[in-house]
Amino acid sequence: MIDLKLREVKEDLSAKELEVAEYIIANSQQLKNISIQALAKLNQVSTSTILRLCNKLGYRKFSDFKIDLISSMPKKISSEVLQDDIHLNDCLQVVNQKVQMVEKSSIDETYSMLNSDDLDKAIDLIINGHKIVIYGVGSSGLVGKELEYQLIKIKKDVNCHFDAHISRNIVSSLNPHDLVIIISHSGETPECIELLKLANKQNIPSIAITKMGQSQVSNLANIVLHTISTEHVSRVIPIRSKISQITIVNMLVTNLFIKQYDEKLLSKTKKREECKYP
CATH class of the missing domain: 1.10.10.10 (Winged helix-like DNA-binding domain superfamily/Winged helix DNA-binding domain)
Structure with a gap:
């Protein structure tokens, strides 16, 4: 689009x-x-x-x-309800409708901007990365923890710490066979920029999940997966950016599971089903 x-x-x-x-x-x-x-x-x-x-x-x-x-001629993904922020005097039903529309449009727009080649390269970097460090601030950090949890399922050596000092120390110990993943909506988060500069200095591959457009984070990362930058709802509740980041993470993880779906994972899935449905 x-x-x-x-x-x-x-x-x-x-x-x-x-x-x-x-x-x-x-x-x-x-x-x-x-x-x-x-x-x-x-x-x-x-x-x-x-x-x-x-x-x-x-x-x-x-x-x-x-x-x-x-x-792919552009198709408008819009609604009048999305032209206004959620107001303090909105009733519960109106708020719910607006949140629903914001989430739907965020997923659709993220998919429309997706570069499949970059996503495929990011998947390969994750598969081949011996150790993986994920970092983000605020809600981006929470998305990072979700990615960490999903990567643990496929037995990756992964760390996602909210403390920038801990992350910096871990990145300092990495080598070119490892990987750094940065999640930053603005693309200008100082801690994220510092970690990417450190990764580049040590020739460590990096992936950035950040909004489309020029930013220090997008310029420093090897692979950039773009999220939407518009935020109609107040950034106090970053619905659009967070949903967009989660969409990228879900695409990454789903494709990773497909590529890594070996006999061990198949056995694990069957055991889980047997425990749930004896």
Whole structure:
């Protein structure tokens, strides 16, 4: 969904990049056979401007951007109820309806932004990682604990501590065969940035689960899995960002279980079923 991705990174675009993006969306049906050179000439910009726009939207090449634009025309995932925050004078039923709509749209939008290649690479890093350190602050840390619990099920050596000092000490002991996973909605959490810099210094692979757009966390991580950045409901209750992070974690874990589903896990599943349904 190009319009969704544009909305997520709009603040990071230059004036020329924004003009090109709006032109592409307005003329998407006519862009099937257009080259990057022709598009640049039509908008009176350089091809490097268009490539920067594609990179900011999560595409490595212009051709990837064009294929996505043509093959999956944007569909609006919106509702009037999502245009307003939850108010203090809302009744219980209205609050519940708004929360439901926020959660549904968060899952749909996260799926729409998902880069399958990056997800597959992240899965391989987790499978091959000898030791894994997960870190996040606040609600992101709670999502990290959920990921830790799920990875323990497939017998991974994983740690998720809320204390940044403990995490820093553990990361200091890692090597290039290990892995660091950072969860940060803003992408600017100081502790997360520090851990990624430390990981890079020691050549430790890293995965970041963070909002779409340019940030220090996304620039430092080897693999970035994007979550949605819009937060209609007050950040005191970060429903959208948390649901988006959980969606990414569930996709990671489900695919990991499928790839790691060996005889031991099959036996464990059967024993659990037998205990529950003798």
